[in-house]
Amino acid sequence: MRFARNLIPLAVVLTLGVGVACKKPAPAPAEPTAPAAAPAPDTSDADAQKRADEEAARRKAEADAEAARAAAAAAEMAKQEKFKNDAAAALKDINFEFDKSDIREVDKPKLQAIADFLKAYPEAKIQIAGNCDERGTVEYNLALGERRAHAGQNYLTGLGVDEGRLSSISFGKEKPEVQGHDDQSWLINRNCQFTLQ
Amino acid sequence: MKKLVLGLLFALAPLLSAQAPPNQEVVLSASAGSKLGIALPYPRISGLPEATVTTEFHQVLIKDLEEAGPFAVIQKDLPGGTDAASYKAWADTGTEWLLTTTINRGAGAELEVMIQVVDVMAGQGKNVKAVMSKRYTGKDGALRRIAHKISDDLMARLTGDSGVASTRVVFVKEAGRGIKEIYQVDRDGANAFPLTNFKSLTISPSIAPDGRLAYVTYKGGAPEIWGQRVPGGPQVKLYPPSGKVEGHCFCPSWSPDGKRLALVQSDRRGNTDIVMLDVATGRVRRLTDSNCINTDPSWNPAGTQLAFTSDREGGPQVFLMGDDGSNVRRLTQEGTYNGSPAWSPSGSMIAYVSRFEGKFDLFVYKLGEGKSYQITTGVASSESPSWSPDERRIVFSSGSRGGMQLYTTDLSGNTLRKLINLDGCQSPKWTRSR
Numbered sequence: 001m002r003f004a005r006n007l008i009p010l011a012v013v014l015t016l017g018v019g020v021a022c023k024k025p026a027p028a029p030a031e032p033t034a035p036a037a038a039p040a041p042d043t044s045d046a047d048a049q050k051r052a053d054e055e056a057a058r059r060k061a062e063a064d065a066e067a068a069r070a071a072a073a074a075a076e077m078a079k080q081e082k083f084k085n086d087a088a089a090a091l092k093d094i095n096f097e098f099d100k101s102d103i104r105e106v107d108k109p110k111l112q113a114i115a116d117f118l119k120a121y122p123e124a125k126i127q128i129a130g131n132c133d134e135r136g137t138v139e140y141n142l143a144l145g146e147r148r149a150h151a152g153q154n155y156l157t158g159l160g161v162d163e164g165r166l167s168s169i170s171f172g173k174e175k176p177e178v179q180g181h182d183d184q185s186w187l188i189n190r191n192c193q194f195t196l197q
Numbered sequence: 198m199k200k201l202v203l204g205l206l207f208a209l210a211p212l213l214s215a216q217a218p219p220n221q222e223v224v225l226s227a228s229a230g231s232k233l234g235i236a237l238p239y240p241r242i243s244g245l246p247e248a249t250v251t252t253e254f255h256q257v258l259i260k261d262l263e264e265a266g267p268f269a270v271i272q273k274d275l276p277g278g279t280d281a282a283s284y285k286a287w288a289d290t291g292t293e294w295l296l297t298t299t300i301n302r303g304a305g306a307e308l309e310v311m312i313q314v315v316d317v318m319a320g321q322g323k324n325v326k327a328v329m330s331k332r333y334t335g336k337d338g339a340l341r342r343i344a345h346k347i348s349d350d351l352m353a354r355l356t357g358d359s360g361v362a363s364t365r366v367v368f369v370k371e372a373g374r375g376i377k378e379i380y381q382v383d384r385d386g387a388n389a390f391p392l393t394n395f396k397s398l399t400i401s402p403s404i405a406p407d408g409r410l411a412y413v414t415y416k417g418g419a420p421e422i423w424g425q426r427v428p429g430g431p432q433v434k435l436y437p438p439s440g441k442v443e444g445h446c447f448c449p450s451w452s453p454d455g456k457r458l459a460l461v462q463s464d465r466r467g468n469t470d471i472v473m474l475d476v477a478t479g480r481v482r483r484l485t486d487s488n489c490i491n492t493d494p495s496w497n498p499a500g501t502q503l504a505f506t507s508d509r510e511g512g513p514q515v516f517l518m519g520d521d522g523s524n525v526r527r528l529t530q531e532g533t534y535n536g537s538p539a540w541s542p543s544g545s546m547i548a549y550v551s552r553f554e555g556k557f558d559l560f561v562y563k564l565g566e567g568k569s570y571q572i573t574t575g576v577a578s579s580e581s582p583s584w585s586p587d588e589r590r591i592v593f594s595s596g597s598r599g600g601m602q603l604y605t606t607d608l609s610g611n612t613l614r615k616l617i618n619l620d621g622c623q624s625p626k627w628t629r630s631r
Contacts, residue, residue, distance in 0.1 A: 099512065099513075099534070101467070135552075135555065135556075135578075136534070136536075136552075137493070137506070137513075137536040137537045137550060137557075137580055137581070138400065138401070138537075138580070138581065138623060138624055139401065139447060139448045139461070139492045139493045139506070139536070139537070140490065140492055140493065140506055140508075140513050140536050140537075142420075142447045142448070142461075142492070143447070143461065143463070143490040143491075143492045144490065146445060146463045146467050146469055147468070147469075147490065148467075149467065150463075150465075150466060150467025151467065153467075154467075168467075169418075169419060169420075169445065170420075170445065170463070171375075171398065171415075174375070174377065174398055174400060175374075175375045175398065181597075181598045
């Protein structure tokens with residue numbers, strides 16, 4: 001709806017015949033501006049006719065450029081959207097057994113998906129955060145989270161991901177993903193989380 | 198003689214497992230045999246309102262003395278007078294020490310508190326025996342502090358060692374999801390306030406003997422050691438130096454001389470080692486170098502040894518080593534998960550936590566005996582022990598279902614007390630120096 005609001009002042013300016021109206025175009029309008037808003041040409045004056053033709057040509061060129069820009073922006077947005085969707089699909093938590101940092105068989109396809117995502121997007125960098133459930137001491141869990149983050153990192157580099165695209169951090173048991181206090185919540189909170197940097 | 202007998206009694210206080218469940222305060226009766234009966238008639242006051250004296254002094258001092266350990270505060274059926282003729286009546290209530298107080302407030306807002314302690318049992322009739330006589334001064338607002346000082350001086354008079362009424366506890370409090378800050382509170386639970394305001398994850402405080410803080414904060418993204426280089430000074434990054442990140446840093450612990458920080462640093466393989474930072478020079482030396490977790494460094498009072506947690510033999514266990522990393526030996530032998538060692542102020546004991554049936558309890562290892570004693574038992578999980586400076590009590594965090602609060606306990610586990618009614622607290626450190 002932002003474009004629609006911008007169209008109104010633009011149309012007013014065009015009605016007044018001010019040629020510089022499009023010097024600073026409104027951001028990527030969805031459609032070319034309405035030609036109906038142009039002033040009626042004076043046929044008795046050849047110069048006026050020429051000026052009007054030029055004005056019309058300029059407006060068309062500008063409208064075409066706007067359309068191209070809009071198309072490019074839409075393509076970029078679609079690309080970004082696909083990147084976001086692909087990231088969301090690939091960057092899933094992996095989980096651990098109590099006091100363990102071994103990658104579980106069930107999580108290996110998830111790590112493969114993360115590696116595939118990073119191959120598809122060579123610019124992407126991710127941070128791997130190691131987390132623990134609430135059981136255990138604060139300091140030991142910080143160390144255990146460190147070990148889990150590195151386990152995730154090592155597995156990904158083993159799949160061919162460049163180490164420079166991976167960073168790690170441990171939050172120990174200080175930032176639980178869920179607040180529950182049962183086996184299911186604890187399993188969710190014993191994880192590596194993968195986030196875009 | 199009294200001092201000697203009492204000292205003996207407390208030394209012999211049995212270190213048995215607690216009978217009372219945690220979260221339930223056990224009120225000892227005033228007539229408990231080994232305690233010294235002390236009575237505090239209401240102070241004579243001039244120049245300030247009674248309500249202020251009641252809440253900021255009288256109640257504060259009663260609580261301090263009751264919680265000090267060796268005193269039983271006599272509060273029932275108190276006689277009217279405090280002159281020599283009344284001593285017999287005081288003695289009949291169980292009072293041994295009669296503490297009389299006069300508080301004056303001058304025109305310039307200066308306070309003067311005078312106390313006198315009389316042994317009413319020894320001094321009946323003519324031979325009045327003053328145990329202690331002392332004058333305290335301060336500005337408005339100093340009443341609580343003076344009450345704490347009086348309690349500590351009475352403890353010193355009775356036991357030879359200053360009490361801990363004037364001490365503080367520094368701890369971590371949750372301030373939002375993923376946000377924790379360092380706080381400080383008086384030993385009696387009053388005057389809690391934040392020491393950091395980073396709106397970030399800030400944890401693991403340690404207090405130097407001169408009051409300087411060190412802690413871990415994630416305010417810059419990765420965990421770093423921050424704290425004070427000078428007492429009362431600004432809080433700055435202590436480690437690692439800028440632009441030289443080699444793994445993450447955790448769990449700083451000031452040496453007893455305040456010159457070194459033992460801290461934990463991760464390596465490229467995800468292992469964590471204990472390193473020693475000379476704070477003035479920035480020199481760092483690695484003390485452990487093994488393919489495992491090493492964390493939780495705690496100094497002995499002489500500054501020559503460290504207790505720490507390591508999983509080098511499987512699950513986490515408490516180990517000891519020299520401050521140069523030499524002579525590593527395992528301390529805890531029972532249980533599959535032991536950690537959070539805290540060396541006692543005299544050096545003779547190490548408190549730690551041990552996991553059993555899914556929850557943690559406090560234990561104390563007596564180095565002289567080579568034996569461990571269980572301190573807490575109950576449904577709640579107890580973590581992060583820190584000794585009181587007089588070694589009579591331990592402060593720790595305890596709770597279930599995530600609602601951790603701060604408690605203190607004596608070594609018998611019988612007098613469990615909530616330090617402050619505040620949720621989301623962890624990692625308390627008990628100190629005389631703030």
